[in-house]
Amino acid sequence: MNLPRPLISAPALRELLSSGQPVVLLDCGFDLTDASAGERAHAAGHLPGALYAHLDRDLSGDKSAGPAQGGRHPLPTREALAATVGRWGIRPGVPVVAYDAQGGPYAARAWWLLRWLGHAEVAVLDGGPAAWQAAGGSLTDAPSQAQAQPPYPASAQPALPTIDAPTLLRGLGQVRLFDARAAERFRGEVEPLDAKAGHIPGARNRFFKDNLGADGRFKPAEVLRAEWQALLGGAATQQVVQQCGSGVTACHNLLALAHAGLGDATLYPGSWSEWSADAARPVATGS
Numbered sequence: 001m002n003l004p005r006p007l008i009s010a011p012a013l014r015e016l017l018s019s020g021q022p023v024v025l026l027d028c029g030f031d032l033t034d035a036s037a038g039e040r041a042h043a044a045g046h047l048p049g050a051l052y053a054h055l056d057r058d059l060s061g062d063k064s065a066g067p068a069q070g071g072r073h074p075l076p077t078r079e080a081l082a083a084t085v086g087r088w089g090i091r092p093g094v095p096v097v098a099y100d101a102q103g104g105p106y107a108a109r110a111w112w113l114l115r116w117l118g119h120a121e122v123a124v125l126d127g128g129p130a131a132w133q134a135a136g137g138s139l140t141d142a143p144s145q146a147q148a149q150p151p152y153p154a155s156a157q158p159a160l161p162t163i164d165a166p167t168l169l170r171g172l173g174q175v176r177l178f179d180a181r182a183a184e185r186f187r188g189e190v191e192p193l194d195a196k197a198g199h200i201p202g203a204r205n206r207f208f209k210d211n212l213g214a215d216g217r218f219k220p221a222e223v224l225r226a227e228w229q230a231l232l233g234g235a236a237t238q239q240v241v242q243q244c245g246s247g248v249t250a251c252h253n254l255l256a257l258a259h260a261g262l263g264d265a266t267l268y269p270g271s272w273s274e275w276s277a278d279a280a281r282p283v284a285t286g287s
Helices: 010-018 039-045 078-088 105-117 128-134 166-169 183-187 223-231 248-258 270-273
Strands: 022-027 096-097 122-125 176-179 240-243
Touching: 010 128, 078 105, 096 105, 096 128, 105 122, 122 128, 122 223, 128 223, 176 223, 223 248
Parallel strands: 022 096, 096 122, 176 240
Antiparallel strands: none
C-alpha cells in the first residue's frame, strides 16, 4: 500500500506493516528539560522494530558554537543527516513513519528534516504510541536493529525553504511570522530555556498544541484549514515563516499546514534561541 502523508493513522500503519514491504519506524520522543528521558522511554517500550532518533544527536547539528550560531537545535549539515539516515536503513522509496509521545513535535522535526533532505516518503503517526495501542498495537522493550545503508543520496538542493536571522531581520513587517511556543513564553512572562524573554517583533502566536484535538491527534484537515486561513489573512503559505524556541515545535505548525492542504511554509531554524542571543536584535513582549 502507498504511505498516507503527511499523517498516518494507527490502523493504516498496522496495515502497512502487515504488507511485508520495508518500513522504517523512528521513535523521536524527547524532553527538552531531560535529554535522556526519551531514550529511557524508548528502552522501556516502543513500537516493534522502531529505532530511536535522538533530537540532540540525530536531528540537530553541531552545538559547540552556542545558540548564537543556529540556535539550541541547529540544523545538521545535509552530509551528516544523509549519513544518519543511511545508518537507519532509509533509502529512496522506503516509507518512514516517525512518532513521539509528546503530541508530535519531535516526530514533525524528523518529518521535516527527511523532506528537506529530499526523502518524500515520510509520515507522522497521528496520536503516537497511545493511538497505536488504542488500535490494538503492542509495545516492546526488545532492541531494534537497523539494516544500515550507505549515506542517503540527498537532493542537489534543500527540498524545503529556510530563512536565516539577517534575512528575517531585513524582512520584518513583510512576512507573516508565527511562533509555536506556549503563550506565556511568547508574551515574555517566563523563559525557561533561552537568553531573554519575549518574541520576534511582528510574530503572531500559534501554540503548536492548538493543532491537536482533545484526543491528542491532529484536528481534521478541514478544521485546520479554516483555522490557518483565518490566521494567514489571505497571505500565501509561501509568504509565511514558522519559528519557535529552537526550530523544533515550529515543524509541528509546518506539518499542520501540510495536513490542511496549504502547502509548505518557510522554517526559521535558529528561532528564538538564536534571535535572542544577539542583543542587537529587536525584542517584543506582550501579546
